[in-house]
Amino acid sequence: MSSNFQWDTFAEAFPYVLQGLGMTVGLTFACFGFALIFGFIWILLRRLPLKSLVWISTWVMEFIRSTPPLVQLFFIYYAWPVIPVVGVTLEPFTCAVLGIGIHYSTYIGEIYRSGIDSVDKGQWEASTALNFSTIDKWKRIIIPQAIPPTIPMLGNYFIIMFKEVPLASTIGVGGILFMANSYGSLHFAYLEPLTIVGIIFFILSYPSSILIKKLEVKMNTRFDKNAILSKSKKKSIQGMNLEGSDHIV
Amino acid sequence: MFFIGTDFQSDDVPIFLNHFSFYNIQKKGMINISAIIEIIPQLLRGLGITVTVLLASAIIAYIVAFVAGLSRVSKNVILNKVAGIYVEIFRGTSLIVQLFWLYYAIPMLFGIQLGSNWWTGVIAIGLNYGAYLTEVVRGSILAVDKGQTEAAIALNMSSFQKMRLIILPQAVRMMLPEVGNYTIQMMKATSLVSLIGMRDILYYGDIMRSTNLSQAPLVYVVVLFTYFILALPFIWLTRKGESLSKKGVVSQ
Numbered sequence: 230m231s232s233n234f235q236w237d238t239f240a241e242a243f244p245y246v247l248q249g250l251g252m253t254v255g256l257t258f259a260c261f262g263f264a265l266i267f268g269f270i271w272i273l274l275r276r277l278p279l280k281s282l283v284w285i286s287t288w289v290m291e292f293i294r295s296t297p298p299l300v301q302l303f304f305i306y307y308a309w310p311v312i313p314v315v316g317v318t319l320e321p322f323t324c325a326v327l328g329i330g331i332h333y334s335t336y337i338g339e340i341y342r343s344g345i346d347s348v349d350k351g352q353w354e355a356s357t358a359l360n361f362s363t364i365d366k367w368k369r370i371i372i373p374q375a376i377p378p379t380i381p382m383l384g385n386y387f388i389i390m391f392k393e394v395p396l397a398s399t400i401g402v403g404g405i406l407f408m409a410n411s412y413g414s415l416h417f418a419y420l421e422p423l424t425i426v427g428i429i430f431f432i433l434s435y436p437s438s439i440l441i442k443k444l445e446v447k448m449n450t451r452f453d454k455n456a457i458l459s460k461s462k463k464k465s466i467q468g469m470n471l472e473g474s475d476h477i478v
Numbered sequence: 479m480f481f482i483g484t485d486f487q488s489d490d491v492p493i494f495l496n497h498f499s500f501y502n503i504q505k506k507g508m509i510n511i512s513a514i515i516e517i518i519p520q521l522l523r524g525l526g527i528t529v530t531v532l533l534a535s536a537i538i539a540y541i542v543a544f545v546a547g548l549s550r551v552s553k554n555v556i557l558n559k560v561a562g563i564y565v566e567i568f569r570g571t572s573l574i575v576q577l578f579w580l581y582y583a584i585p586m587l588f589g590i591q592l593g594s595n596w597w598t599g600v601i602a603i604g605l606n607y608g609a610y611l612t613e614v615v616r617g618s619i620l621a622v623d624k625g626q627t628e629a630a631i632a633l634n635m636s637s638f639q640k641m642r643l644i645i646l647p648q649a650v651r652m653m654l655p656e657v658g659n660y661t662i663q664m665m666k667a668t669s670l671v672s673l674i675g676m677r678d679i680l681y682y683g684d685i686m687r688s689t690n691l692s693q694a695p696l697v698y699v700v701v702l703f704t705y706f707i708l709a710l711p712f713i714w715l716t717r718k719g720e721s722l723s724k725k726g727v728v729s730q
Contacts, residue, residue: 234587295662295709296702297669300680304702307687308694392572399673406575419582427579431570438570 234420242412242422249408250429256325256404257391263330264337264390265383271338272345294335299396302328306400325397333390340382344375381445388434388441395426405429513693517700520686524679528708531599531668531678536661538604539611546608547615548641561612568609574670577602581674599671607664614656618649622727648727655723658716662709669705679704 274286293301305328310318319327348371356366398407409426413419549561568576580602584590622645630640672681683701687694 291713292702292706295666295713296705297666297680299669300683300698300701300705303680303684303687304695304698307691308698311692312695395572395574398574406578410578413582419578420586423575423579423582426575427571430572430575431567435566435570 234424235418238416238418238421239425242409242416242418243425245412246405246408246422246425246429249403249405252402253391253394253404253406254433256322256329256397256402257387257394259322259326260329260333260390260394261387263326264334264386267330267334268337268341271335272341275338275342290335290338293332298329298332298393299399301332302396302400304328321397321400321402324400325394325402329390329393329396333386333393337383337386340379340386341375343382344379345371347378348374378448381441381448384441384444385438388437391434392430513696514700517686517693517697521679521682521697521700521704524677524682525704527596527671527676527678527681528668531596531603531671531676532665532708534600535603535607535668536664538600539606539608539660539664540657542605542608543611543615546612547619550612550616551619565609565612568606569613573602573606573667574673576606577670577674595671595674595676598674599668599676603664603667603670607660607667610663611657611660614653614660615649618652618656619645621652622648651723651725651727653723654719655716658712658719662712662716665705665709665712 271286271290275283277283277286302324305319306321306324309324310316352370352374353366356370361370395404395406398404398410401407405426409422410419412422546561546564549557550565552558577599581595581598584598584601626644626648627640630644635643668678669680672678672684675681679701683697686697
């Protein structure tokens with residue numbers, strides 16, 4: 230291990246680490262897409278007519294949310310293939326998408342719920358009065374009003390997931406952290422490549438968080454944000470304001 | 479999860495299940511309770527590390543958040559900027575990267591040996607969540623109604639009195655649910671210290687998995703439930719905090 234920080238090593242490690250960037254960004258998009266879709270399943274489960282099923286799905290959600298994503302990732306990667314009948318061996322990338330995607334889908338489901346709850350009661354009544362079918366009611370009335378105001382919050386979660394994706398390096402997905410560690414083990418210099426990883430994360434996530442704050446301001450003027458916030462505050466949920474930007478109304 | 483209660487006939491049991499060294503499969507193929515009973519004490523050897531890392535990093539995070547949060551609302555430009563840079567750096571990069579970075583950087587750059595990786599984990603988790611909580615502290619202080627500040631000024635209070643007697647008692651209540659949430663996040667993050675060689679719950683789980691892969695499902699399910707049980711008090715506190723945070727607060 231080199232005794233101190235060396236710029237030569239830094240320059241040498243930079244292109245090597247950068248090879249993993251495509252994988253990290255791609256995995257982020259894959260996980261986020263999966264979570265966006267899976268979040269709807271939680272909403273559906275929450276709206277089942279059977280009380281006991283709703284109760285079970287609420288606690289399953291709580292369970293997934295309050296246990297470490299790293300352990301969930303290991304479960305899918307190491308334990309799932311061993312389970313008889315249902316077990317299948319999956320690629321590390323698929324495991325990462327499933328693990329991180331399912332973990333964050335519980336948060337995204339809560340965001341959807343806060344959006345749906347914020348739709349005015351009159352809208353539900355009006356669609357019933359106009360004899361809309363259930364599908365039409367959701368497709369034409371509720372979803373178009375419920376989802377757009379939550380876009381900044383979803384954007385925050387995109388950034389959070391981007392920062393959580395390096396967990397996948399533990400099961401061998403070749404993102405930037407994986408590349409940095411492999412460079413380190415090849416050249417016995419860990420500090421420089423890891424510094425590069427930190428810089429890359431900062432460069433990508435900081436401007437996007439500023440962008441999302443701007444988007445939020447734009448959305449506030451377009452939608453009646455106060456109504457949404459006062460309702461979502463009532464049901465303040467775990468990790469909802471992870472970026473802390475929703476505090477100032 | 480899928481072992482438990484799955485009623486295999488002995489003929490249906492796949493071949494590898496016969497090689498279980500850790501627990502026995504009964505004739506009927508049911509996974510017996512004794513398997514779980516054997517796993518639990520193995521895992522609980524790591525409970526001490528998990529809990530102490532959580533407590534220490536939580537204390538560091540709360541203190542850092544309080545100091546940096548007050549700096550963020552202070553009129554002192556230097557304090558404000560320094561706290562702002564701290565928050566952006568730690569929120570802008572990912573915790574696992576910070577953990578690895580500190581793991582290599584502390585002995586190298588600063589020439590200090592912390593004695594054990596325990597401190598590395600505690601410092602990384604504490605500073606990372608301290609940055610997130612800083613924003614919670616700042617947001618709560620700013621969310622206290624402006625009339626409260628004006629009233630304090632009208633009552634001729636010093637700015638210290640105003641903070642201590644008027645603003646903070648209300649802001650702290652508002653913080654409670656978020657602090658609970660972040661404490662759960664921190665509990666989840668403690669599992670990362672197994673990656674730098676700390677012997678926490680996940681570490682012992684990984685050891686058991688690597689000695690016998692076939693028992694991996696049961697091991698990880700028990701690990702997950704152990705973490706969930708650790709989280710339960712905080713989940714309860716968070717829900718309690720939500721109702722408590724509304725009492726006696728004038729917010730905008």
